[in-house]
Amino acid sequence: MFGVRGNRVKRHGRMRTLVQCACAALTNGYAAGFARGKVFSGASKGLCVPVLNCSSCPGALGSCPIGALRAAGGSPRHTIAFYVLGTLALFGVVFGRLICGFACPFGLIQDLLARIPAPKLNVPAALDRVLRKVKYLILAFLVLGIPAISIVTGDSVAPFFCKLFCPAGTLEAGIPLVALNPGLRDDAGLLFGWKVLVLVAILLLCVFVRRPFCKWFCPLGAFYSLFNKFSFYHMDFDAHACVGCKKCVHVCPMGVDVRDDPNNPECIRCGSCKATCLSHAIMSGWKARGSQIEKDVARLSEPAYTAKDRVVES
Amino acid sequence: MPRPNQKTMRQLPVAWLRAAIIGAAAAAIALGVTSNEFMTVLAKGVRVCLECVGIG
Numbered sequence: 001m002f003g004v005r006g007n008r009v010k011r012h013g014r015m016r017t018l019v020q021c022a023c024a025a026l027t028n029g030y031a032a033g034f035a036r037g038k039v040f041s042g043a044s045k046g047l048c049v050p051v052l053n054c055s056s057c058p059g060a061l062g063s064c065p066i067g068a069l070r071a072a073g074g075s076p077r078h079t080i081a082f083y084v085l086g087t088l089a090l091f092g093v094v095f096g097r098l099i100c101g102f103a104c105p106f107g108l109i110q111d112l113l114a115r116i117p118a119p120k121l122n123v124p125a126a127l128d129r130v131l132r133k134v135k136y137l138i139l140a141f142l143v144l145g146i147p148a149i150s151i152v153t154g155d156s157v158a159p160f161f162c163k164l165f166c167p168a169g170t171l172e173a174g175i176p177l178v179a180l181n182p183g184l185r186d187d188a189g190l191l192f193g194w195k196v197l198v199l200v201a202i203l204l205l206c207v208f209v210r211r212p213f214c215k216w217f218c219p220l221g222a223f224y225s226l227f228n229k230f231s232f233y234h235m236d237f238d239a240h241a242c243v244g245c246k247k248c249v250h251v252c253p254m255g256v257d258v259r260d261d262p263n264n265p266e267c268i269r270c271g272s273c274k275a276t277c278l279s280h281a282i283m284s285g286w287k288a289r290g291s292q293i294e295k296d297v298a299r300l301s302e303p304a305y306t307a308k309d310r311v312v313e314s
Numbered sequence: 315m316p317r318p319n320q321k322t323m324r325q326l327p328v329a330w331l332r333a334a335i336i337g338a339a340a341a342a343i344a345l346g347v348t349s350n351e352f353m354t355v356l357a358k359g360v361r362v363c364l365e366c367v368g369i370g
Contacts, residue, residue, distance in 0.1 A: 072346070
């Protein structure tokens with residue numbers, strides 16, 4: 001029984017890592033950019049990718065939605081970033097936070113770092129509850145609020161999240177570009193040092209806490225979490241099939257109890273709980289499933305013989 | 315008890331909400347593209363953002 005669960009979990013983990021690597025390669029496919037130290041300048045840069053992937057990454061083929069929100073929203077020509085917000089809302093209502101679990105390159109990095117054999121810290125519940133609200137504050141004030149202020153004042157304002165904090169930008173864009181461009185290397189100063197410090201702190205945290213950036217700081221995850229309750233892709237839990245082993249709770253990287261709330265805003269739909277559940281009580285997908293046992297009861301309560309089954313003798 | 319393929323009353327508002335959001339998102343994308351927001355995003359994307367990189 002343990003062997004069966006172990007194989008399923010490993011198979012699922014390998015499949016998910018493969019999908020994450022494929023998505024990272026798809027969003028950062030311009031390999032020549034890394035060789036030349038320059039960003040891609042094709043038309044696809046006008047498309048918003050649905051993941052946290054810095055536009056200034058030498059390999060990036062699309063634009064980061066956070067950077068695009070700041071560029072479009074609050075600029076003199078556009079008061080509200082309709083195109084960017086519409087794109088994110090479309091991805092959100094279709095996938096919810098499945099994007100965080102399967103597509104985000106920074107999520108992949110956090111998952112890989114979590115595999116380093118190190119004791120995982122037990123964050124106190126009260127502290128965790130407070131920290132989980134921080135990503136919504138970052139979304140509301142640094143990402144959406146700042147462009148809104150610039151609409152009122154008429155002045156362009158700095159992208160504070162990207163400038164002061166975003167570790168994905170430092171890892172994917174800052175470090176490669178500074179390493180490949182002597183001019184940028186000379187200009188790197190205190191701000192660059194601060195960003196590298198933030199990146200190192202978050203990467204270290206990822207070794208001891210699972211998905212800390214997704215849980216506590218990611219504004220894109222905060223945005224998609226608003227759609228988890230009603231997105232097309234959703235999780236289902238069959239309480240009748242559950243045997244109460246709690247393996248799903250222990251395996252969840254986001255600390256969600258799927259039995260209480262299958263479509264919790266914190267759930268990144270990684271499917272680890274579904275892979276580990278041997279009683280098939282956890283389901284995920286696009287269609288409303290309902291309880292398999294309820295369906296079986298409904299089917300068995302239908303009459304075995306109806307009038308249409310009567311054979312008419314000639 | 316509803317049949318397996320029958321929507322319950324609880325599922326209907328969710329379906330309407332999804333449809334409304336998809337409609338609003340499509341309209342927002344169309345509005346943004348027609349007001350040249352795509353070009354604004356493109357113009358930013360093809361340049362190195364010194365602030366994002368940690369230089370500016």
